[in-house]
Amino acid sequence: MQSMSAKDAKYGFGRLIDLARSEPVVVEKHGRPVVVVLAIEEYARLRDGASGAATPSVAAPIKPAAKRTRTERA
Known part of the structure; x- marks a missing residue:
């Protein structure tokens, strides 16, 4: 896993997408992993328990995470 x-993800978003198409990519903030970006096909496979029933066009919409304040961070 790459x-x-x-910062690199922000300024190289196209590269991030290209990498995520072939394997999941961990995005780190201040040296700590915060999110994983993966291809829609992999997301659908994981969501459906590897049954392969879903297609990328019917993937469930993703809701944005609630913004956390500085006092909420550990």
Whole structure:
């Protein structure tokens, strides 16, 4: 699994997408992993328990995470 900094992901979003198409990519912020970016096909496979029933066009919409304040961070 590849990893990249949040800054590199931001300024190289096209590269992030290209990498994530072939394998999941861990995005790190201040050296700590915060998210994983993966291809829609892999997401559908994981979501459906590897049954292969879903297609990328029917993937469930993803809700954005609630923004956390500084006091919420550990």
